[in-house]
Amino acid sequence: MTKELKIVVLAKQVPDTRNVGKDAMKEDGTVNRAALPAIFNPEDLNALEQALRLKDRYAGSTITILTMGPARAAEIIREGLFRGADNGYLLTDRAFAGADTLATSYALAMAIRKIGDYDIIIGGRQAIDGDTAQVGPQVAEKLGLTQITYAEEIVKIEDDRITVKRHIPGGIETVEGPLPIVITVNGSAAACRPRNAKLVQKYKYAKTQTEKAENQLKYADLYKNRDYLNLAEWNVNDVKGDIAQCGLSGSPTKVKAIQNIVFQAKESKTITSADKEIEDLIVELLNNHTIG
Amino acid sequence: MNNLFVYCEIEDNIVADVSLELLTKGRSLANQLKCKLEAIVIGSRLDGIERQIIPYGVDKLHVFDGEKLYPYTSLPHTSILVNLFIEEKPQICLMGATVIGRDLGPRVSSALKSGLTADCTSLEIGSHEDKKNSIVYENLLYQIRPAFGGNIVATIINPEHRPQMATVREGVMKKEILDENYKGEVIKHKISTYIDESAYVVKVIERHIEKAKHNLKGSPIIVSGGYGVGSKENFKLLYDLAKVINAEVGASRAAVDAGFAEHDRQIGQTGITVHPKLYIACGISGQIQHIAGMQDSSMIISINSDANAPINQIADYAIIGDLMEVIPKMIKYYKKNSK
Numbered sequence: 001m002t003k004e005l006k007i008v009v010l011a012k013q014v015p016d017t018r019n020v021g022k023d024a025m026k027e028d029g030t031v032n033r034a035a036l037p038a039i040f041n042p043e044d045l046n047a048l049e050q051a052l053r054l055k056d057r058y059a060g061s062t063i064t065i066l067t068m069g070p071a072r073a074a075e076i077i078r079e080g081l082f083r084g085a086d087n088g089y090l091l092t093d094r095a096f097a098g099a100d101t102l103a104t105s106y107a108l109a110m111a112i113r114k115i116g117d118y119d120i121i122i123g124g125r126q127a128i129d130g131d132t133a134q135v136g137p138q139v140a141e142k143l144g145l146t147q148i149t150y151a152e153e154i155v156k157i158e159d160d161r162i163t164v165k166r167h168i169p170g171g172i173e174t175v176e177g178p179l180p181i182v183i184t185v186n187g188s189a190a191a192c193r194p195r196n197a198k199l200v201q202k203y204k205y206a207k208t209q210t211e212k213a214e215n216q217l218k219y220a221d222l223y224k225n226r227d228y229l230n231l232a233e234w235n236v237n238d239v240k241g242d243i244a245q246c247g248l249s250g251s252p253t254k255v256k257a258i259q260n261i262v263f264q265a266k267e268s269k270t271i272t273s274a275d276k277e278i279e280d281l282i283v284e285l286l287n288n289h290t291i292g
Numbered sequence: 293m294n295n296l297f298v299y300c301e302i303e304d305n306i307v308a309d310v311s312l313e314l315l316t317k318g319r320s321l322a323n324q325l326k327c328k329l330e331a332i333v334i335g336s337r338l339d340g341i342e343r344q345i346i347p348y349g350v351d352k353l354h355v356f357d358g359e360k361l362y363p364y365t366s367l368p369h370t371s372i373l374v375n376l377f378i379e380e381k382p383q384i385c386l387m388g389a390t391v392i393g394r395d396l397g398p399r400v401s402s403a404l405k406s407g408l409t410a411d412c413t414s415l416e417i418g419s420h421e422d423k424k425n426s427i428v429y430e431n432l433l434y435q436i437r438p439a440f441g442g443n444i445v446a447t448i449i450n451p452e453h454r455p456q457m458a459t460v461r462e463g464v465m466k467k468e469i470l471d472e473n474y475k476g477e478v479i480k481h482k483i484s485t486y487i488d489e490s491a492y493v494v495k496v497i498e499r500h501i502e503k504a505k506h507n508l509k510g511s512p513i514i515v516s517g518g519y520g521v522g523s524k525e526n527f528k529l530l531y532d533l534a535k536v537i538n539a540e541v542g543a544s545r546a547a548v549d550a551g552f553a554e555h556d557r558q559i560g561q562t563g564i565t566v567h568p569k570l571y572i573a574c575g576i577s578g579q580i581q582h583i584a585g586m587q588d589s590s591m592i593i594s595i596n597s598d599a600n601a602p603i604n605q606i607a608d609y610a611i612i613g614d615l616m617e618v619i620p621k622m623i624k625y626y627k628k629n630s631k
Contacts, residue, residue, distance in 0.1 A: 017440055105402060129440060131562070132410040134398035137366070141402035146493050147366050149395045163497070168391050170556075171501035173363070177494040188555065252407030252453035256420060256434065259445045268604060273613025279625040281593075281609060290570050290591060291513060291537045292630045 003119075004060035005157070007051045008112060010123030010139070011044040011065055011080060013073040017128050038072065040079050043124025045192035047185040050154050051122055052084045052193060058157070062086045066111055068096060068104065071210045077231050081203040082195040087228070089115070090208055093235040098248035101130070105138030107246055110239040112143060120162070122183045125150060133184070140182035147182040148175055152189050208233045293380065295328040295352075296321055297455065299373065299387040299396070300345060302335045302362070307344045309509075310388035310462035315348035317415060317465045318386055324417045325431055327383065328352060332376065334369055335362040342478045349470035351477065358483040360492050363499060364392050367491040370399045375486045377404060382455040384433050386415075389459035397459050407450035408457040409435035413464050413565075413584070420449055427451075433458065442561040442581040463509050463565040506540050508557060512569040513539035516559055516586070519546035520575025520596065521615065527552050529619045530574055536623050542566065544582045547575075560585035574615045578603025595619070 015036035048063075055061040065080035065088035067073050077088030091111050099107065112121060121143075126133035133149070140147035148164045152172060155163040160179045165172050167186045205219060208231045212223065223229055236246055244250060271277040286292045298318045300311040315331060322329040328351040333341055338357040345353055356372050373396070377385070385400075387393040389411045401408035414436040420429045433456040435448040450456040508514065515534045521527050527547075534541045543553035545560055559566055560582040571589035576582060578594070578601055586592070587606060594607035595615045604610035611618055 015440075017443065100407065101398065102402060102405065102407065130410075131439075132398075133394045134401075134408060134410060137395060137398035138402040140366075141370075141399045147395070147399070148494065149366075150391050168499070168501070170503070171499065173496060173500075174498040175365070175494050175496050252405065252450050253409060253435075253448050254451060255446055256449045257447040258439075259447075260443075268607045268610050270599070270604070270610045270612060273611060273618045273621065275621060275625075278611070278618065278621040279629070281611075282622060282625040283629050285570070286626075286629055291626070 003058075004062070005054055005058050005119045006117045007054060007061060007063045008115060008118050008121045009044070009048050009051050009063055009065050009080065009085065010108060010121065010135070011048065011067050011076050012041045012124075012127045013038050013067065013069050013076045014041045014127050014129040015039075038075070040076055041124050041127045041129075043126060043128075043185060043187045045124070046187060046189040047122045047124050047183075048080060048083060048085065049190050049192040050151070050183070050185055051120070053190075054120070054154060054157070055084065064088060064115060066091065066108065066115070068092070068107055068111075071208065071233075074208045074211060074231055074233075078203055078206055079195075081206055082200045083193060084196060084199065088231060090231060090233045091239065092210075092233055093246075095236040095241070095243055095246045098251065099246065100251035100253045101132050101134035101138060102252060103246055103248075103250035105135050105142055106250060107236075107239065107241060108135065109139050109142035110241045111234060112139070114234070114239050119179045120181060120183060121145070122151075122185065125184045125186050136182055136184035143180075143182070145180055145182050146177050147184070148177055149184045151183050151185045154183070203229070205229050206231050294383045295330050295380070296325065296384040297377075297380070297382040297386070298329070298331045298350075299385065299393070300331050300333040301364075301388055301390060301392050302333060302338075302341070305335065305337065305341065307333070307341070308388060308390065308462075309467060310390060310393075310460070312344075312348060312467040313462070313465040314386045314388065314460060315345065315350060316468045316470075317460070318384075319349035319470060321384070321415065321417060321433070325383070330354065330380070330382070332356070332373065334364075334372055336360075342476070346476040346478070347469045347472050347474050348467070349474055349476075353476055353478045355478060355480045356483060356486065357480065361483070363496045364396075365492070365494045365496065366395055366399060367493060368487050369396050370403065371487045371491050372481075373400045374403045376481075377455060385455040385457045387457075387459050389461040393459045397457060401457050404453075404455070406453040406455055406457055407448075408459070409437060409448045410459050412437045412458045412460045413445075415458060415460070420451060422451065432456070438561055438584055442579075442584050461565055463567075505554075506557065508540045508542055508559070508564055508566060511540035511566075513537055513572075514542050514559070514566055514568045514570070514586075514589075515539045515572045515574065516542035516544065516576060517547050517553065517574045518544040518576030518582070519550055519552075520577065520598075521547060521552055522575070524552045526616065529616065533572070533619050533623055536626055539570075539572075542586075544576050544579070546577075546579070573603050573607070574619065576603050577601045578606070
């Protein structure tokens with residue numbers, strides 16, 4: 001018998017760096033975020049699926065999405081609700097801007113403390129806009145919890161101990177740790193289930209205060225009667241954050257320079273697939289001992 | 293005090309290549325900084341481990357040898373590094389951007405509130421001027437890494453916080469023994485001074501490790517395929533060529549995502565970094581992410597039906613044509629001329 005689990009899913013809205021088109025960079029060499037679609041960080045979806053599987057298995061468990069970002073990152077919470085999460089918080093404040101991984105972890109850890117009741121904090125191994133894989137372990141350290149990174153599958157939970165298969169070079173390692181715990185999930189884990197049509201209907205109008213204000217509270221009654229449609233926004237004061245540890249000022253790492261990647265074009269020789277040309281190339285490679 | 297530290301990762305009492313690469317890099321950075329190179333190794337039954345480490349020019353090796361320290365788990369190794377760093381105050385700490393380094397590094401940096409840069413591809417020493425506060429910092433570690441999906445390269449610094457921490461991916465730096473008879477000090481530390489019993493909370497129940505199926509990193513010739521190969525079936529042709537010319541087969545992320553090749557053959561920013569003598573890119577368009585992992589190849593041959601594919605710009609030879617036609621011809625003429 002296992003108790004009802006309280007699960008917090010850490011999710012990030014990221015620019016889709018996998019499909020970078022021509023307009024992705026501005027002329028001054030900075031990234032044109034507006035030209036890139038904003039998506040649910042892929043490995044965070046793998047993490048959400050692991051959370052949903054726990055909820056399927058241990059009835060009464062709840063899933064809370066926690067995301068940090070600008071107002072529009074509320075989309076991530078709705079996406080989570082559409083797939084089976086129960087509620088969510090958007091951590092948003094100008095004070096959080098420019099945060100490196102340490103300042104980000106600090107803010108997330110403060111928000112998790114405010115949530116208060118948790119057994120498992122789970123997120124993707126890394127986000128595709130930074131690829132650092134640092135936030136999970138740093139959140140764990142800040143909360144004084146242990147961590148299991150590169151998780152492939154949560155095998156079971158028994159007597160407040162969790163068993164997880166994790167991806168290690170050339171193989172799989174099965175480890176067991178105590179709850180509460182922080183887990184980061186690898187991209188090779190099971191893909192997330194699709195949106196559920198009923199949940200899309202239910203949460204379509206779930207909005208943050210900022211979004212409702214933009215809408216001039218068109219459906220004021222709706223939000224009064226259906227509290228689950230009110231998405232909470234937290235600022236730095238709501239989570240009792242120390243400004244000095246947030247955002248740019250709380251970030252020990254600074255960006256000194258950014259360079260666009262320009263590959264030096266070599267003097268290359270173009271050849272066709274004609275027999276003679278291929279044979280000449282092979283002979284040349286053999287003669288200068290590149291092959292053979 | 294204020295030395296450069298490298299965390300040495302071990303598997304079955306063999307020090308990982310990435311750690312040795314970092315020792316070589318660390319040695320040259322330490323020379324520039326006029327400080328000492330120190331190394332840390334944590335595991336069990338480590339007798340004689342110094343013979344694998346000191347020859348890289350290590351002045352001081354910290355050994356933590358205890359039954360419960362292998363296989364790696366997060367908290368005990370973190371605890372050692374954090375407590376040792378509080379005593380030793382290193383200016384720089386380097387570790388591999390491996391499953392272990394990427395689990396351990398962030399945790400240590402969080403505990404020490406120091407900065408950490410992940411997956412660096414280059415490390416340099418330089419200065420920095422903070423114009424706003426008119427402070428000039430000398431001898432900072434420039435941590436250079438691709439960012440934003442490999443579309444930009446960022447230089448990161450930690451002006452105020454120590455140690456300056458960075459992880460580096462395997463294969464990016466070169467390893468080189470400095471002197472087989474290098475004289476370095478070996479210190480065997482008492483474990484209980486550094487780790488509380490309560491740190492051993494995670495238990496490794498089972499480990500399955502298969503020997504690597506290939507030696508992509510070490511292979512002098514690589515035949516690599518991209519999305520343009522078209523199918524898993526067509527990829528067999530690459531294996532045929534590889535077999536004949538004694539090469540290994542690699543793949544781009546697009547080919548791996550499409551299921552044409554296994555994940556562990558992926559070359560690029562989110563895969564393996566290689567620098568072979570010859571790299572044959574088949575049906576690879578040349579996305580930046582891929583190029584980042586193979587641009588240091590001595591010679592590049594691209595086979596692509598698209599004459600405008602970016603890969604052709606960095607190729608020494610660009611064969612414009614259908615790889616299904618070109619590869620069999622390469623095999624044929626190799627066989628004909630190699631004997």
